Amino acid sequence: xxxxxxxxxxxxxxxxxxxxxxxxxxxxxxxxxxxxxxxxxxxxxxxxxxxxxxxxxxxxxxxxxxxxxxxxxxxxxxxxxxxxxxxxxxxxxxxxxxxxxxxxxxxxxxxxxxxxxxxxxx
Amino acid sequence: xxxxxxxxxxxxxxxxxxxxxxxxxxxxxxxxxxxxxxxxxxxxxxxxxxxxxxxxxxxxxxxxxxxxxxxxxxxxxxxxxxxxxxxxxxxxxxxxxxxxxxxxxxxxxxxxxxxxxxxxxxxxxxxxxxxxxxxxxxxxxxxxxxxxxxxxxxxxxxxxxxxxxxxxxxxxxxxxxxxxxxxxxxxxxxxxxxxxxxxxxxxxxxxxxxxxxxxxxxxxxxxxxxxxxxxxxxxxxxxxxxxxxxxxxxxxxxxxxxxxxxxxxxxxxxxxxxxxxxxxxxxxxxxxxxxxxxxxxxxxxxxxxxxxxxxxxxxxxxxxxxxxxxxxxxxxxxxxxxxxxxxxxxxxxxxxxxxxxxxxxxxxxxxxxxxxxxxxxxxxxxxxxxxxxxxxxxxxxxxxxxxxxxxxxxxxxxxxxxxxxxxxxxxxxxxxxxxxxxxxxxxxxxxxxxxxxxxxxxxxxxxxxxxxxxxxxxxxxxxxxxxxxxxxxxxxxxxxxxxxxxxxx
Amino acid sequence: xxxxxxxxxxxxxxxxxxxxxxxxxxxxxxxxxxxxxxxxxxxxxxxxxxxxxxxxxxxxxxxxxxxxxxxxxxxxxxxxxxxxxxxxxxxxxxxxxxxxxxxxxxxxxxxxxxxxxxxxxxxxxxxxxxxxxxxxxxxxxxxxxxxxxxxxxxxxxxxxxxxxxxxxxxxxxxxxxxxxxxxxxxxxxxxxxxxxx
Numbered sequence: 010x011x012x013x014x015x016x017x018x019x020x021x022x023x024x025x026x027x028x029x030x031x032x033x034x035x036x037x038x039x040x041x042x043x044x045x046x047x048x049x050x051x052x053x054x055x056x057x058x059x060x061x062x063x064x065x066x067x068x069x070x071x072x073x074x075x076x077x078x079x080x081x082x083x084x085x086x087x088x089x090x091x092x093x094x095x096x097x098x099x100x101x102x103x104x105x106x107x108x109x110x111x112x113x114x115x116x117x118x119x120x121x122x123x124x125x126x127x128x129x130x131x
Numbered sequence: 132x133x134x135x136x137x138x139x140x141x142x143x144x145x146x147x148x149x150x151x152x153x154x155x156x157x158x159x160x161x162x163x164x165x166x167x168x169x170x171x172x173x174x175x176x177x178x179x180x181x182x183x184x185x186x187x188x189x190x191x192x193x194x195x196x197x198x199x200x201x202x203x204x205x206x207x208x209x210x211x212x213x214x215x216x217x218x219x220x221x222x223x224x225x226x227x228x229x230x231x232x233x234x235x236x237x238x239x240x241x242x243x244x245x246x247x248x249x250x251x252x253x254x255x256x257x258x259x260x261x262x263x264x265x266x267x268x269x270x271x272x273x274x275x276x277x278x279x280x281x282x283x284x285x286x287x288x289x290x291x292x293x294x295x296x297x298x299x300x301x302x303x304x305x306x307x308x309x310x311x312x313x314x315x316x317x318x319x320x321x322x323x324x325x326x327x328x329x330x331x332x333x334x335x336x337x338x339x340x341x342x343x344x345x346x347x348x349x350x351x352x353x354x355x356x357x358x359x360x361x362x363x364x365x366x367x368x369x370x371x372x373x374x375x376x377x378x379x380x381x382x383x384x385x386x387x388x389x390x391x392x393x394x395x396x397x398x399x400x401x402x403x404x405x406x407x408x409x410x411x412x413x414x415x416x417x418x419x420x421x422x423x424x425x426x427x428x429x430x431x432x433x434x435x436x437x438x439x440x441x442x443x444x445x446x447x448x449x450x451x452x453x454x455x456x457x458x459x460x461x462x463x464x465x466x467x468x469x470x471x472x473x474x475x476x477x478x479x480x481x482x483x484x485x486x487x488x489x490x491x492x493x494x495x496x497x498x499x500x501x502x503x504x505x506x507x508x509x510x511x512x513x514x515x516x517x518x519x520x521x522x523x524x525x526x527x528x529x530x531x532x533x534x535x536x537x538x539x540x541x542x543x544x545x546x547x548x549x550x551x552x553x554x555x556x557x558x559x560x561x562x563x564x565x566x567x568x569x570x571x572x573x574x575x576x577x578x579x580x581x582x583x584x585x586x587x588x589x590x591x592x593x594x595x596x597x598x599x600x601x602x603x604x605x606x607x608x609x610x611x612x613x614x615x616x617x618x619x620x621x622x623x624x625x626x627x628x629x630x631x632x633x634x635x636x
Numbered sequence: 637x638x639x640x641x642x643x644x645x646x647x648x649x650x651x652x653x654x655x656x657x658x659x660x661x662x663x664x665x666x667x668x669x670x671x672x673x674x675x676x677x678x679x680x681x682x683x684x685x686x687x688x689x690x691x692x693x694x695x696x697x698x699x700x701x702x703x704x705x706x707x708x709x710x711x712x713x714x715x716x717x718x719x720x721x722x723x724x725x726x727x728x729x730x731x732x733x734x735x736x737x738x739x740x741x742x743x744x745x746x747x748x749x750x751x752x753x754x755x756x757x758x759x760x761x762x763x764x765x766x767x768x769x770x771x772x773x774x775x776x777x778x779x780x781x782x783x784x785x786x787x788x789x790x791x792x793x794x795x796x797x798x799x800x801x802x803x804x805x806x807x808x809x810x811x812x813x814x815x816x817x818x819x820x821x822x823x824x825x826x827x828x829x830x831x832x833x
Contacts, residue, residue, distance in 0.1 A: 014683065068711070068712065069708060069711040069712045071712060071817075072817065074708065074712065074815050075811055075812070075815045075816060077704055077705045078705070078807075078811040078815065079808070080701060080704060081697075081702070081704075081705060082804050082807050082808055082811070084696065084697060084700065085697065085804060086801075086804060087696075088693055088696060088697065089789075089797070089800070091689070091692065091782070092782050092783075092785050092786035092789055092790075093786060093789075095783050095786050096783050096786035096790065099783075099787060100790050100791070103790075104790050107794060107798070108790075110798055111798060111800075112801075114798075114801040114802060114805055115801055115804060115805065115808075118804070118805045118808040121808065121812075122808060122812060125816070126816070127811075127816060131817065131818055
């Protein structure tokens with residue numbers, strides 16, 4: 010039943026093996042050949058040569074919320090394109106009109122967002 | 132499936148309302164300086180147009196479903212769509228002055244009102260549970276936004292959050308119920324469900340089906356605010372902008388009951404099953420009437436009072452639903468009582484909110500019932516209208532509310548229903564309801580008025596005045612000539628029953 | 637036990653373990669990442685049930701979009717610290733555990749009844765049609781499935797499909813109206829309400 014997925018599975022296995030192998034191999038090789046002379050400046054996290062200040066965890070601005078919400082809404086829109094793309098030849102003009110209406114309504118929503126300043130960062 | 136011009140014609144009222152919502156949204160976004168009053172007028176014009184289109188289906192319509200069984204353009208649909216259009220229209224009339232005064236008149240408000248009405252119309256017309264669900268979601272999400280419309284007020288934010296969280300939960304219940312019913316029947320088409328439930332031996336004992344029906348009941352129960360799914364109602368009604376409260380109190384109820392009655396009257400035939408479901412609905416109805424009316428007695432805020440009153444009225448309407456379920460000989464009687472009640476409730480409740488929306492005191496809304504003292508003499512017209520709406524909500528003859536209750540009782544009294552205790556509860560709780568409705572009237576007429584700075588002010592512009600007049604006209608006309616509307620309602624109800632019979636063939 | 641069964645138990649076990657980590661890991665960011673693992677396991681289970689579209693949606697919507705929102709909210713609330721938080725309500729853990737056991741029990745009983753029951757479901761035309769519609773010829777499962785769903789969605793379910801766009805539109809309005817910090821100025825006068833903050 011899962012036959013079509015066996016190539017995918019093999020590809021995945023190879024990808025995982027290559028990634029894991031490379032990281033393990035490089036760290037092993039480095040362990041064998043490297044010198045070990047740590048000092049405090051070396052062990053700091055790298056931040057473009059600046060001295061790092063404060064933690065890496067900063068509070069995100071709530072403005073990102075709108076971006077995330079809009080992403081989800083348009084993501085859901087995109088999902089409907091997937092089955093449509095598979096069958097649009099069979100659907101003919103009706104399918105085109107249907108999808109046109111669907112996207113048209115959401116394009117109107119997009120226009121609304123634009124004009125209302127939802128994409129502006131203030 | 133082929134789409135014919137006939138199909139488009141059948142759903143034309145829906146399309147007009149949705150398209151108008153979109154147009155208003157875009158006009159407002161592109162020309163932000165446009166007068167919001169003009170937008171409201173445009174929306175009203177569109178609602179009247181949609182109403183005119185819809186009236187062509189009155190009162191019988193076409194009973195064969197269109198668009199692959201998704202939409203049933205019958206008289207039942209026409210009735211509820213007209214109720215929803217009237218409710219949305221009067222609400223828009225009531226809201227313009229209030230929003231200007233509040234300083235929050237954006238075009239989105241009008242667009243959202245139209246989308247809510249659209250969602251409700253879809254629910255009323257649905258012949259398929261997926262369409263019911265999508266309509267329910269369009270209606271609900273628009274209402275969540277309207278509840279949180281006054282972004283600067285904490286109460287409004289709280290209302291939106293509470294409504295949204297509980298509403299999303301209720302939608303999930305509904306969806307789960309749909310899934311279980313699908314598991315039983317293999318389809319979500321109401322006719323196909325009816326065939327499966329009618330053919331299945333022991334449908335009344337099938338746990339899959341019964342659980343599914345129970346979960347659907349939770350979903351509908353939340354939307355129309357019946358006990359024990361009513362907890363959100365007072366807080367949301369109090370926190371939401373008053374104009375939005377007025378709107379949601381009538382439109383969510385009408386749309387919710389429209390889909391509720393259609394689904395339960397069509398999809399689950401079989402006397403045993405109906406008997407069983409009817410018993411559950413009856414106990415919910417009793418609980419709702421008792422809790423709603425007793426809690427309303429304790430309220431001092433008019434918006435909370437009207438919230439509990441709306442819960443109580445949902446309980447009364449449920450009595451009609453019980454009559455539909457438990458009277459196989461004449462289910463049409465229950466359906467027509469529900470139809471009449473919904474229409475009457477729309478007029479009288481919007482009227483009561485219209486009076487609340489007209490009143491101010493020192494730059495604030497006048498919400499404390501005690502502050503209505505002397506209003507009857509200070510503003511005789513407003514006082515008289517408020518008294519009319521309160522008496523009608525209480526069910527005093529010869530107002531609309533009285534006949535609405537009378538028809539419900541008549542439908543539920545049939546010996547086949549066998550629920551005399553339900554009718555007694557209805558009568559007793561109505562007596563209790565007189566206490567708190569009449570209290571508003573006595574405060575208005577029996578208490579001395581406050582003068583000077585603290586005195587309440589009334590302001591009714593042309594929009595609000597028209598809305599108030601329409602609500603009053605509806606309340607009085609339904610009280611004076613109830614027979615005409617009832618006859619039409621009966622005809623519509625028979626159409627629905629006939630549809631149910633067709634489904635089984 | 638054949639290979640397919642082994643695969644199922646592997647993925648199912650992984651999904652349960654990752655779900656456990658979602659609940660019990662003290663660091664919320666890592667909980668969220670374990671949730672991604674859980675979503676992907678579910679997607680694989682959908683594939684084994686021959687529901688390809690559902691699997692794709694699970695990855696695109698849940699592992700993609702919903703996860704972004706989860707992580708965003710975690711960052712917004714600044715829950716990064718790895719500290720055990722006190723429960724807001726006393727006995728919350730106990731009550732939650734108890735309710736979870738009740739649900740587990742109810743589901744088990746329900747499953748048992750369904751598995752052991754004699755056929756009480758009516759075999760209607762609708763059911764037969766449904767079964768016929770979703771049986772693909774062997775070897776062509778993926779393609780045919782999505783095409784079938786597509787032609788269902790865009791023919792019979794045309795109106796619900798268009799309704800979805802209105803639903804999404806209303807969602808857009810809500811996101812802007814409730815989450816946008818400042819809306820651009822409009823023509824309206826200030827309003828006379830005095831109890832505004």
